Amino acid sequence: MAVLVTGGAGYIGSHTVIQLLNSGEEVIIVDDLSNSSIKVLDRIEELSCKKPKFYKVNILNEEKFEEIFKENKIESIIHFAGFKAVGESVEKPLAYYTNNLISTLIILNIMKKYQINNFVFSSSATVYGDPKSCPILENFPLSTTNPYGTTKLMIENMLKDICNADKKLNVAILRYFNPVGAHESGRIGEEPNGIPNNLMPYITKVAIGKLEILSIFGNDYPTHDGTGVRDYIHVEDLANGHLKALDKIRTNSGLVIYNLGTGKGYSVLDMVKAFSKACGKNIPYKIVKRRAGDIAMCYADSSKARKELGWEAKYDLDRMCEDSWRWQKNNPNGYEN
Numbered sequence: 409m410a411v412l413v414t415g416g417a418g419y420i421g422s423h424t425v426i427q428l429l430n431s432g433e434e435v436i437i438v439d440d441l442s443n444s445s446i447k448v449l450d451r452i453e454e455l456s457c458k459k460p461k462f463y464k465v466n467i468l469n470e471e472k473f474e475e476i477f478k479e480n481k482i483e484s485i486i487h488f489a490g491f492k493a494v495g496e497s498v499e500k501p502l503a504y505y506t507n508n509l510i511s512t513l514i515i516l517n518i519m520k521k522y523q524i525n526n527f528v529f530s531s532s533a534t535v536y537g538d539p540k541s542c543p544i545l546e547n548f549p550l551s552t553t554n555p556y557g558t559t560k561l562m563i564e565n566m567l568k569d570i571c572n573a574d575k576k577l578n579v580a581i582l583r584y585f586n587p588v589g590a591h592e593s594g595r596i597g598e599e600p601n602g603i604p605n606n607l608m609p610y611i612t613k614v615a616i617g618k619l620e621i622l623s624i625f626g627n628d629y630p631t632h633d634g635t636g637v638r639d640y641i642h643v644e645d646l647a648n649g650h651l652k653a654l655d656k657i658r659t660n661s662g663l664v665i666y667n668l669g670t671g672k673g674y675s676v677l678d679m680v681k682a683f684s685k686a687c688g689k690n691i692p693y694k695i696v697k698r699r700a701g702d703i704a705m706c707y708a709d710s711s712k713a714r715k716e717l718g719w720e721a722k723y724d725l726d727r728m729c730e731d732s733w734r735w736q737k738n739n740p741n742g743y744e745n
């Protein structure tokens with residue numbers, strides 16, 4: 409019986425696949441490679457000494473996607489695949505709603521048809537909108553500020569209704585804070601298309617000399633140094649959260665929701681400083697105006713995951729920066745040589 413991982417060639421997906429393989433799971437990857445490289449698969453094999461089955465399929469191609477279920481015995485699904493760029497979602501909301509919502513509905517309908525009951529969904533701290541206070545608990549009010557976030561919240565709401573009606577379903581919604589870092593080998597890591605929107609990949613590109621200078625979006629927020637504060641979490645810790653969540657839903661019916669963060673908030677300037685230390689170079693930066701839609705502060709209370717999953721983030725900020733840098737330094741062009 410296999411675990412099907414959609415988006416398994418992506419950043420968080422690939423790290424999770426390796427941990428699943430290392431823990432003895434049979435893994436099947438489905439990825440259309442629209443935002444990932446085929447070369448990830450060789451590196452997964454290199455790092456785990458196992459070769460998971462791979463299907464290059466877009467989930468929206470329902471017929472082809474269903475073939476996978478005819479050919480394999482699938483017990484659980486971890487669903488990473490989806491569009492994830494906030495700015496792009498504002499430009500192309502229809503594409504975001506179509507891709508993220510329809511693909512999830514296709515999966516849920518196929519799960520019903522093939523009697524698959526275990527589902528882990530990648531959600532995001534973005535569903536908390538601008539939180540009333542920090543640290544953020546899972547029962548805080550939910551709202552969104554962009555179509556990407558709205559797709560996450562809509563899927564969460566669908567999952568709640570579907571689980572209410574079907575008591576056989578076991579679903580874990582994982583709300584990620586800000587994933588950074590890379591596999592300790594430096595062989596897999598984050599490789600966004602084009603100019604990065606997120607802070608860490610932008611900093612690593614400045615450090616390697618591909619981008620000139622980091623723009624810091626505002627230094628007048630009500631935070632300790634005026635720059636935005638976030639809860640950065642090592643991708644290996646995040647990946648491990650999926651294994652723990654899978655363990656949980658295999659023995660627990662119904663829907664569970666967990667924050668996956670470290671509970672610590674670091675500012676943009678804290679990140680610049682920590683990364684400079686890790687790479688041994690100055691990161692040039694300039695302060696520019698705030699980015700529309702940004703919030704001052706966002707960090708998690710992850711005590712629910714600690715109590716109920718026995719999960720806790722292990723890696724500190726220095727380690728996150730060291731691993732991000734090793735990946736970038738060893739792969740200045742990402743997966744393309």
Ligand code: UD1
Nearest residue numbers: 494532534605606607610623624625636637638676701702
């Ligand atoms: C962003 C998304 C969030 C999504 C997450 C996925 C927005 C508004 N939010 O979160 O919905 O779930 O990515 O990873 O885009 N910063 C700079 N300069 C940069 C880039 C970022 O100063 O070039 C600052 C931002 O203002 C923020 C912090 O760095 O204070 C982190 O930004 P980012 O990495 O983009 O993550 P979020 O905005 O938290």
